[in-house]
Amino acid sequence: MQLQVMPGAPLRGRIRVAADKSISHRALMLGSVATGVSRVSNLLPSEDVLATVRAFQQMGVRIQQLSDTDWQIHGVGLHGLKRPPSALDMGNSGTALRLIVGLLCAQRWSSTVDGDASLRARPMHRIVEPLSKMGARIESNAGKPPLTITAAPHLRGIHCRMPIASAQVKSCLLLAGLYADGVTTVIEAAPTRDHTERLLKAFGADLATSAGEVRLTPPLRGAAGLQACDMQVPADLSSAAFFLVGACITPGSDLTLQNVGINPTRNGVLCILKRMGADLRISARASVGGEPVADIRVRHAALRGCRIHGDDIALAIDEMPALAVAAAFARGNTEIRDAGELRVKESDRIRGVASALAALGVAVTEHADGLTIVGRTDGADGAMTAIGGGRVDSCGDHRIAMAFAMAGGGAQGAVQVARCEPIATSFPDFVSVARHAGLNIKVL
Numbered sequence: 184m185q186l187q188v189m190p191g192a193p194l195r196g197r198i199r200v201a202a203d204k205s206i207s208h209r210a211l212m213l214g215s216v217a218t219g220v221s222r223v224s225n226l227l228p229s230e231d232v233l234a235t236v237r238a239f240q241q242m243g244v245r246i247q248q249l250s251d252t253d254w255q256i257h258g259v260g261l262h263g264l265k266r267p268p269s270a271l272d273m274g275n276s277g278t279a280l281r282l283i284v285g286l287l288c289a290q291r292w293s294s295t296v297d298g299d300a301s302l303r304a305r306p307m308h309r310i311v312e313p314l315s316k317m318g319a320r321i322e323s324n325a326g327k328p329p330l331t332i333t334a335a336p337h338l339r340g341i342h343c344r345m346p347i348a349s350a351q352v353k354s355c356l357l358l359a360g361l362y363a364d365g366v367t368t369v370i371e372a373a374p375t376r377d378h379t380e381r382l383l384k385a386f387g388a389d390l391a392t393s394a395g396e397v398r399l400t401p402p403l404r405g406a407a408g409l410q411a412c413d414m415q416v417p418a419d420l421s422s423a424a425f426f427l428v429g430a431c432i433t434p435g436s437d438l439t440l441q442n443v444g445i446n447p448t449r450n451g452v453l454c455i456l457k458r459m460g461a462d463l464r465i466s467a468r469a470s471v472g473g474e475p476v477a478d479i480r481v482r483h484a485a486l487r488g489c490r491i492h493g494d495d496i497a498l499a500i501d502e503m504p505a506l507a508v509a510a511a512f513a514r515g516n517t518e519i520r521d522a523g524e525l526r527v528k529e530s531d532r533i534r535g536v537a538s539a540l541a542a543l544g545v546a547v548t549e550h551a552d553g554l555t556i557v558g559r560t561d562g563a564d565g566a567m568t569a570i571g572g573g574r575v576d577s578c579g580d581h582r583i584a585m586a587f588a589m590a591g592g593g594a595q596g597a598v599q600v601a602r603c604e605p606i607a608t609s610f611p612d613f614v615s616v617a618r619h620a621g622l623n624i625k626v627l
């Protein structure tokens with residue numbers, strides 16, 4: 184699938200972007216191993232999340248879709264999962280695979296998890312190593328999927344100082360920790376999204392957090408484990424980010440995104456865009472399912488380049504492709520550093536974003552851990568230099584695809600983005616929501 188965006192159409196009105204992918208995976212996983220029936224409203228029905236639905240269905244969990252947005256999970260309890268008849272296919276989803284392994288390694292049966300070509304290229308030693316210290320037995324293909332998990336006699340709690348900032352690794356260890364003898368403590372390398380911690384508490388787990396440390400005490404053997412609960416999934420700030428950037432860079436834009444998750448361990452994109460001079464207004468703050476949400480109004484503004492580094496990275500890890508597009512339209516240079524993790528996402532996002540920017544005529548330097556993006560300058564005629572149109576390759580990466588579709592709104596010529604199918608992994612309605620907001624977008 185190829186997308187074409189024609190320039191100049193402002194983004195206006197009020198929209199709802201896709202539901203939160205991270206929270207949707209976690210709601211399904213915890214609901215599956217809780218006792219009782221959990222209802223989830225506004226679950227994201229994207230390919231990644233549906234891979235998680237299918238995996239738990241294969242392990243005997245009844246998961247039903249009640250309406251467009253509402254789902255019901257008949258939890259089987261911590262020890263009620265059944266051995267799946269075949270390997271679990273987690274598709275494109277690193278979150279689904281890394282988190283589910285935390286549960287699988289504690290079962291009394293063996294299993295295999297696998298994924299698509301992109302997922303098969305992603306590093307898994309980051310979970311295999313600490314899980315092995317807990318007593319798990321996992322074999323990989325040179326540190327990558329497929330992973331084969333052999334039934335372990337029992338797991339031990341772990342005190343783990345994480346070498347990298349990763350919510351997936353943290354969450355995987357906490358899920359395994361539910362089955363361990365003794366306490367599991369995870370000390371974070373930098374703050375990362377805390378959806379697992381919030382949801383574990385909502386499901387009744389004994390979890391304490393303080394200054395970068397998470398401490399999980401597993402339920403006593405024979406005691407009630409997690410208790411079913413009802414929850415509502417907010418809109419995904421990572422999906423909102425494309426529209427925030429699109430509106431910032433497209434003259435005449437005035438767009439409100441409704442009910443978006445603004446969890447402080449995840450809202451780096453808002454802080455960074457503000458630093459760049461974005462006109463963002465937050466209103467209607469509320470709490471939804473234990474997560475802070477708000478409406479975000481964004482208007483076109485002149486952006487300036489900035490430095491994005493250190494703790495910024497984990498707080499906005501998935502928003503870097505969108506921020507790179509914002510940087511290309513900003514006055515002055517933007518430097519993204521400490522972001523080597525971007526090389527092991529759904530694609531090598533440092534390389535992919537650099538190539539896509541270059542295809543639009545933007546000067547960019549690639550570093551091992553980031554990018555320097557040359558922003559706009561004053562042209563000879565006194566006007567700001569423009570970004571031309573062009574053809575870019577998404578590298579089969581949903582976030583690069585959506586970020587560069589948005590670049591089309593602010594560019595001087597049409598932008599075509601090739602290989603956009605993976606948008607369905609996180610934001611199946613992207614094209615129709617974008618059109619509704621006013622983007623002149625066409626599927627070629």
Ligand code: S3P
Pocket residue numbers: 204205206278348349350351352354376500501524
């Ligand atoms: C996620 C954590 C992040 C993020 C991913 C979703 C999660 O990955 O990039 O898209 O839901 O926990 P890492 O933990 O690898 O940083």
